[in-house]
Amino acid sequence: MKSSGLQFSELDLNPNPSALVLRLLNQVKHTAESFADAYNLDFKNLESFLNDNESTIQPILDSLIAHPGIDIRVLFKPKVAEKIHMITNRESKVVAMSAEDSMLSARIFKRGSSESTKTPFYKYFDTAVMPSSPFRPELIEQLKFFDGESELESCYFNNGHFEDQLTLYLGNVNLHWIELNSGKKIFKASKFDTSYKLPFVPHTFTSRTHSVGRILAVTYLGPIGSRSFQDLIQKNSLDDLCKILENYQATDESNKPVVLTTSTKPNLINLSEEFQATLLLGGVQGQPSSTITLLQFPRETETALSPTANHQWFFNCSNVSIKMSWDFSAFMFTPNSSIAVSPQTLVTVSNTSDKTAEIVSFAARSGEGDPILQAKRILKAAGPSAISRMRNETSQWFN
Numbered sequence: 001m002k003s004s005g006l007q008f009s010e011l012d013l014n015p016n017p018s019a020l021v022l023r024l025l026n027q028v029k030h031t032a033e034s035f036a037d038a039y040n041l042d043f044k045n046l047e048s049f050l051n052d053n054e055s056t057i058q059p060i061l062d063s064l065i066a067h068p069g070i071d072i073r074v075l076f077k078p079k080v081a082e083k084i085h086m087i088t089n090r091e092s093k094v095v096a097m098s099a100e101d102s103m104l105s106a107r108i109f110k111r112g113s114s115e116s117t118k119t120p121f122y123k124y125f126d127t128a129v130m131p132s133s134p135f136r137p138e139l140i141e142q143l144k145f146f147d148g149e150s151e152l153e154s155c156y157f158n159n160g161h162f163e164d165q166l167t168l169y170l171g172n173v174n175l176h177w178i179e180l181n182s183g184k185k186i187f188k189a190s191k192f193d194t195s196y197k198l199p200f201v202p203h204t205f206t207s208r209t210h211s212v213g214r215i216l217a218v219t220y221l222g223p224i225g226s227r228s229f230q231d232l233i234q235k236n237s238l239d240d241l242c243k244i245l246e247n248y249q250a251t252d253e254s255n256k257p258v259v260l261t262t263s264t265k266p267n268l269i270n271l272s273e274e275f276q277a278t279l280l281l282g283g284v285q286g287q288p289s290s291t292i293t294l295l296q297f298p299r300e301t302e303t304a305l306s307p308t309a310n311h312q313w314f315f316n317c318s319n320v321s322i323k324m325s326w327d328f329s330a331f332m333f334t335p336n337s338s339i340a341v342s343p344q345t346l347v348t349v350s351n352t353s354d355k356t357a358e359i360v361s362f363a364a365r366s367g368e369g370d371p372i373l374q375a376k377r378i379l380k381a382a383g384p385s386a387i388s389r390m391r392n393e394t395s396q397w398f399n
């Protein structure tokens with residue numbers, strides 16, 4: 001494990017560091033075991049840290065700092081956080097990850113009703129991620145076949161997670177989720193269908209064919225991640241908080257579903273004459289910037305993508321390689337590669353091949369949306385336990 005070159009003591013950390021680390025690991029979809037494995041850490045030491053027992057923190061903190069997509073600043077007191085940020089300074093306007101690097105991060109998670117019956121269920125791949133961006137995207141393969149005709153056993157569902165989730169389906173995959181008042185639901189998705197799901201709603205994905213399914217699961221810190229809302233939930237007891245939410249009157253009380261789904265339909269928006277942009281998903285309550293768009297770049301064209309106020313994340317889901325350029329840098333955007341782009345960045349796409357390239361683009365804006373209205377919807381969909389978890393995320397996203 002490469003050292004950060006900084007020496008840490010427990011006094012540098014914010015209160016309840018084990019819960020914060022668990023939340024950070026959840027965000028990048030690592031269990032303590034898979035993270036220890038990836039960084040050659042002493043698993044017992046990490047486990048001990050997460051259980052608030054005696055541990056050596058230096059190798060754990062060095063590994064967290066080294067991991068792409070972990071915003072380490074939440075873990076440290078402001079002055080130390082600033083120093084780490086200055087020294088590591090990993091921020092650039094664009095972060096790219098090649099398909100090869102993504103493959104190297106592959107990890108399999110098992111699920112089942114007991115240790116002895118657990119079988120491989122998911123394969124996770126890291127993708128391009130920028131720590132300051134709200135996105136924590138993953139490419140996930142579904143290794144479990146399910147025809148979608150009966151009820152999926154509860155042991156395959158996760159506990160839901162803190163982040164909002166935008167999902168793009170790259171094949172015939174089922175989305176399963178559980179609503180507090182009405183039980184298990186299913187959405188049978190096909191290629192280029194999409195969904196948005198509220199935080200803390202238990203869910204899972206299965207393949208509807210006998211081959212491996214694939215999705216892009218783009219989780220992001222939505223309204224409830226805002227500092228002002230975190231302050232509000234820390235200041236109130238769980239009962240008081242539930243009362244505040246139940247009594248909250250918002251101007252937009254429209255009853256959006258717990259899971260918003262779309263099936264592919266031609267919904268062309270004219271962003272440019274040079275390429276086609278199809279809005280696959282929009283209409284997330286209170287978050288007009290949260291969208292999934294399919295971009296099609298015809299052969300032998302060069303296109304400048306207008307800078308936007310949003311964070312964007314791109315994935316190449318075609319068999320065609322294109323060149324993405326920004327400032328004085330360029331990246332060969334090969335199939336299954338990904339790119340995270342910060343707001344107000346001009347990116348140029350050049351397709352010199354003789355085929356159309358298909359790129360999918362996810363967008364969201366940090367801090368967009370009404371956190372109290374969002375929490376009210378979560379309370380209705382997932383119950384008071386979800387509100388309790390917002391205060392102090394101490395559980396892994398699956399068992």
Ligand SMILES: [Fe+2]
Nearest residue numbers: 161165203217
């Ligand atoms: Fe998820």
